Amino acid sequence: MWLKSYLSFGPDRPVWALFADALFALRVPLSERNVDPEIRMNIFLQTWHSYTNNTQIPDLKILTDTAKKFGLRIEGIAFLRGVIRQMPIWYHKEADPTIRTLNHTQASQCLKKKHAVRNVGDAEALANMLRNSQHTMENNCMCEQCTHLRTNLHCEHPQGCMKQALKLINTLPPKWDPRSVLPEDYQRKPRETEPDWIIFDNRVTTNGTLADIFRLFTDPKVTPVNTLPDLKIRAPEDADTGNIIVATNGSCYNNGEDNAHAGAGIYVGPDHQMNRSAKLPLYIGQSNQNGELVATKLAAELADP
Template sequence: MANHVAKSCKPKHVDLRINTFMQKWNPKMRGLPQELKGMINVARKYSLRIEGLAFSRDIMRALPMWDHIYAPARAISRLLYPSRIVTCLRCNHHAKLVGDFERLAEVLKNGTHRASANCGCAGCKRLRDDDACENPHLCCTRARDLIVCLPDKWNPMLRHPEDYERDGMKALEQQIIDEDEIPFDRCITTYGDASQVFRIFTSSTLVFNGIAPMELCESGPTLEVATDGSCTNNGDADARAGAGVFIAVDSELNRSVRIPEGIEQSNQTGEMIATLTAA
């Protein structure tokens, strides 16, 4: 598929076209094997794309850097414009994935690193010996600049929900007194490999590529809220669903909501609407 593209396709080098669904390049449909045509047509029909609230660093690192699906095209094109540095990144360092560029960028964090072509830090020495790199500092700097260009949600060098959400869940579990209580799972990070990033039935709206702030507030008042949803004639054509939020007797914050027509009438819908109303 990577060979079956228009002459103007970017990236120019075939080995950098890793996955059409993770990058911006598109294959020419004409002449493709029927199996590949069918796969692409199904993906388009069901609006397949990369989407999610948060991803683990393993997933971020597994995505292609060249022609990254969510990287700003102009900034990336400028940094990857053909040059000796870019050629060295591709041919000597064999940097293709975000993780490859991150490993190069990490060299700059070495306390003994110097901004010099002759830097003698351990990282630069390794890159000279193993990758035959003439100027590791320049290559590592370019790698860092490329990482910084990525949207925050896809930058593995930033702080993400993965760093704290599990500890937050443990803290909630330790606060439980009643054994029948179950803490609401606030973890939003998708784990696994790069195949876990795809979603179907997505909308045409732009994807939010910022970092979702999910850290628990350490101080401040707490509020106990009860939510529920219900549905009469659940599963039938005349089903009608509702949602409720209860704070306390006669509280002004109590809510009851009739699920509007046009939205699926079911118990599950009522429960979700109740949670959204409480939030």
């Protein structure tokens, strides 16, 4: 439970977890002393290391040993864009290793100290300023946003800082890049039908907060991939997109008996979003004929929403 509480990022995070963060950040080996203390946010979200040997504070060692014992790591098919933006940008756990070379430039120091860039969302917002039609891509640009950065944040080179923020974002793989086309952009919640029916939800996006990106009991022999699955439903190039062929069927266990149980099925193709199987509600007569009728009705509704 300690590990779960420690990883519960958000306003309800226990105070002791904040102290643990500070202690992890304070006690680092010599190899990590060049990591700015102000951006040592969390050892499970970033690539810098704290002591994990016998010199570690006992309670913190229990925490890290538990994580190692039960195979804790970040894992998932896809994550909400809002969660992706909460990830620390500095020493991002899933970024290309070249992100480490971007941490100590003059522009990065300005991002940390004057722009207070801490997470992916901060860097993305600053990088997006490059797309402003009023911006001239020059350090002496006098557009409204550059003027704001010079006046209020005392940034001497807004253009350079925007470009550095873009470089940071560009080290992120597709799964962790908020600019990517994510499954949440095209996968939709299944339509609700009859109250007693359960429709399979094929969405793959992990919802929630940063706490929900972690998994236990992972397989150390399997390396998670950071590419995104393309789950868009596309018709074959030679298909008539105005028509669709649907196979329907109904079946019934103990057909004709008092304890009969009927079901309906729809099949369009492998992994097609319209594929369905459903049990008939008890208020409908339990027979294979009714199963076939229900399957046909459901197919018509799904094909013409």
